[in-house]
Amino acid sequence: MKGPFPAICILSAILWTGAAIADLPVLSTANNSDVLQRIDMPDPHYQMGLQKAVLAPNEVKARHMHTGPEVGYVLDGEIIITMDGQPEKRIKAGESFQYLAFAPHVSKAGPQGATVLATWVVEKAKSFAVPAP
Template sequence: MKTHRSIPVLLAAILAAHSVGAADKAPDAKQTQVLQRIGLEGSDRQMGMGIAVFPPNAAKPRHMATGPELAYVLEGELIVQIDGKPDQVLHAGGSYQMAANVVHVTKAGPAGAKVIASWVLAPGKPFNILVPK
């Protein structure tokens, strides 16, 4: 009988521990909505343009892009974290340029962010590659 009474207590403890761990992790940013892609004349590359919407405190996990990118913050606040450099905090109207293969994290501030970006990519190949710590 005592075993049956302790099972709900054990389940409650496991759920509480899981909730605390989940609260520490920032939510993932939404997938970038691609608006347009065009071929770059004289090359095998394309240029893309899209909008990324970040819910409050959402982050795009640690990754690198296989081509250069240029981004402009339309709304909110965006924090760009590049390995080995101080965080760059951008507000609406701010922009950043990222060279290819630079490992970084992009994270929204407490009000979220909306960013328009353009990038260069090789068609048929992945653009963003996750980079474990």
């Protein structure tokens, strides 16, 4: 095939593919969370933590659960939380959320990303977040 038609088709395919890729969620691979503080609780087996997480636009935190309860507050942007057996929840800047221990869920940042401040309680020496079955 000669002429501009093949080049136009190839260029269209490249542009369409680029647009489709831009809409895909970004799977979280970087550690973009900072533990700001850990405080020993009155019960010497437990510790409270304060953590700030910055999520890129459309970033997805894969299905996981926390080993203790968590209370979170969205400082900026929006997150979408999907928990087993429940409708998806959208939490916007200025709103809060909470998880019970061992509640499997997926968290995704909105199209503008999100900054979240979270407080949690866990047994000392245990990881706060673990993969969910």
